[in-house]
Amino acid sequence: MRIAIPLFDRVTALDAIGPYEVLSRLPGASVHFVGVEPGEKRTDTRALGLSADLALSDLPDPEVLVVPGGYGTRALLRDAELLGWVRSAHETSQWTASVCTGSLVLAAAGVLDGLEATTHWLEYDLLESLGARPVARRVVRQGKVITAAGVSSGIDMALTLAALIAGDDVARGIQLAIEYDPEPPFDSGSPAKADRKLVETVTALARGEAEMASS
Amino acid sequence: MRIAIPLFDRVTALDAIGPYEVLSRLPGASVHFVGVEPGEKRTDTRALGLSADLALSDLPDPEVLVVPGGYGTRALLRDAELLGWVRSAHETSQWTASVCTGSLVLAAAGVLDGLEATTHWLEYDLLESLGARPVARRVVRQGKVITAAGVSSGIDMALTLAALIAGDDVARGIQLAIEYDPEPPFDSGSPAKADRKLVETVTALARGEAEMASS
Numbered sequence: 394m395r396i397a398i399p400l401f402d403r404v405t406a407l408d409a410i411g412p413y414e415v416l417s418r419l420p421g422a423s424v425h426f427v428g429v430e431p432g433e434k435r436t437d438t439r440a441l442g443l444s445a446d447l448a449l450s451d452l453p454d455p456e457v458l459v460v461p462g463g464y465g466t467r468a469l470l471r472d473a474e475l476l477g478w479v480r481s482a483h484e485t486s487q488w489t490a491s492v493c494t495g496s497l498v499l500a501a502a503g504v505l506d507g508l509e510a511t512t513h514w515l516e517y518d519l520l521e522s523l524g525a526r527p528v529a530r531r532v533v534r535q536g537k538v539i540t541a542a543g544v545s546s547g548i549d550m551a552l553t554l555a556a557l558i559a560g561d562d563v564a565r566g567i568q569l570a571i572e573y574d575p576e577p578p579f580d581s582g583s584p585a586k587a588d589r590k591l592v593e594t595v596t597a598l599a600r601g602e603a604e605m606a607s608s
Numbered sequence: 609m610r611i612a613i614p615l616f617d618r619v620t621a622l623d624a625i626g627p628y629e630v631l632s633r634l635p636g637a638s639v640h641f642v643g644v645e646p647g648e649k650r651t652d653t654r655a656l657g658l659s660a661d662l663a664l665s666d667l668p669d670p671e672v673l674v675v676p677g678g679y680g681t682r683a684l685l686r687d688a689e690l691l692g693w694v695r696s697a698h699e700t701s702q703w704t705a706s707v708c709t710g711s712l713v714l715a716a717a718g719v720l721d722g723l724e725a726t727t728h729w730l731e732y733d734l735l736e737s738l739g740a741r742p743v744a745r746r747v748v749r750q751g752k753v754i755t756a757a758g759v760s761s762g763i764d765m766a767l768t769l770a771a772l773i774a775g776d777d778v779a780r781g782i783q784l785a786i787e788y789d790p791e792p793p794f795d796s797g798s799p800a801k802a803d804r805k806l807v808e809t810v811t812a813l814a815r816g817e818a819e820m821a822s823s
Binding site for chain 2: 405406407410411413414417423424425426433438440441442443444446493513514531532542543544545546548549552553556561562564565566568569570571572573574575576577578579581582583584586587591592594595598599
């Protein structure tokens with residue numbers, strides 16, 4: 394089973410690495426990082442380079458595609474080559490997935506038309522404007538399409554997907570192998586749980602970063 | 609605040625990326641990926657390349673060091689240059705941390721002598737043989753040294769560390785920004801919770817991979 398994860402400039406690393414760490418442990422799976430151009434892609438902070446080993450054209454028909462998010466997704470919404478690849482790969486994929494603002498890319502490719510989907514909690518409006526029906530859940534499945542909420546949610550999504558692909562016992566084994574027994578020291582991981590002032594602060598910071606990224 | 613994360617051949621990606629995704633969001637922080645030799649390092653699955661931008665000698669005195677794990681750590685236990693850098697950086701660091709089998713490297717450098725520490729649940733014996741006192745907790749702090757359990761635990765460790773560095777509110781904000789509100793679909797993330805047969809299966813698989821990695 395070939396699993397394609399597209400990388401691009403200003404990708405959020407954990408969006409890609411969470412699912413990679415889970416899905417690469419599926420028996421018989423091979424994960425391939427792909428890009429419009431192969432080569433090193435820098436993350437949203439610019440602090441890390443991740444290698445896209447293959448061009449999109451090297452892997453037109455993966456069984457699974459997982460689109461990560463990041464500020465770089467905004468540019469992808471106008472990237473005909475990437476959107477064409479997503480649209481075409483989705484036609485033959487067994488599973489089409491996204492993490493965080495990766496769902497904006499799926500939506501721009503037409504994959505989410507009329508479907509329930511999720512994204513980072515800051516981007517529900519943008520997701521809706523692209524034709525999906527945003528829901529505030531951590532993992533949303535509609536047929537073969539699975540979208541995950543912000544950044545770290547890709548781990549939960551990928552375990553769900555691993556169970557769908559290989560059964561619950563395999564997914565449980567992967568969870569044990571990556572010792573995913575979360576103990577966050579705080580309970581502020583969603584806007585429904587964090588206090589209002591914190592939500593406002595993080596929103597303002599994120600809007601500033603998004604502006605810097607698009608300037 | 610300069611945060612150094614060493615990369616090496618056969619690193620486990622999520623060990624490094626979990627803390628990176630949290631700590632890079634600290635106000636005034638700059639995360640630097642370093643290596644004995646700069647350049648691309650392939651992960652334990654070989655499916656991904658991560659860029660070490662700097663040589664160890666470019667950053668001898670980071671305020672924070674975070675050593676990730678992976679099968680590649682076994683070779684590091686005999687790597688005088690890397691161990692010397694860890695030992696020296698630890699002398700002046702404000703915080704010295706590890707994820708998963710990264711604690712084996714800290715121990716081999718002498719950082720954990722007589723201290724309580726944790727690691728991936730499969731490697732308590734090896735950690736003990738290197739002079740630490742293994743404990744089955746997700747995050748273990750001893751003074752300025754913080755060790756985390758397997759793979760995904762680096763996220764919890766880094767949020768704990770973010771709070772120690774910048775206060776609870778900043779850490780809560782980072783947790784919200786990365787939407788870390790975990791909902792694992794199963795409850796098998798530690799050997800204490802998974803059923804015994806599953807623990808045996810995962811142990812056998814991991815021993816096989818470790819043998820392949822060292823051959």
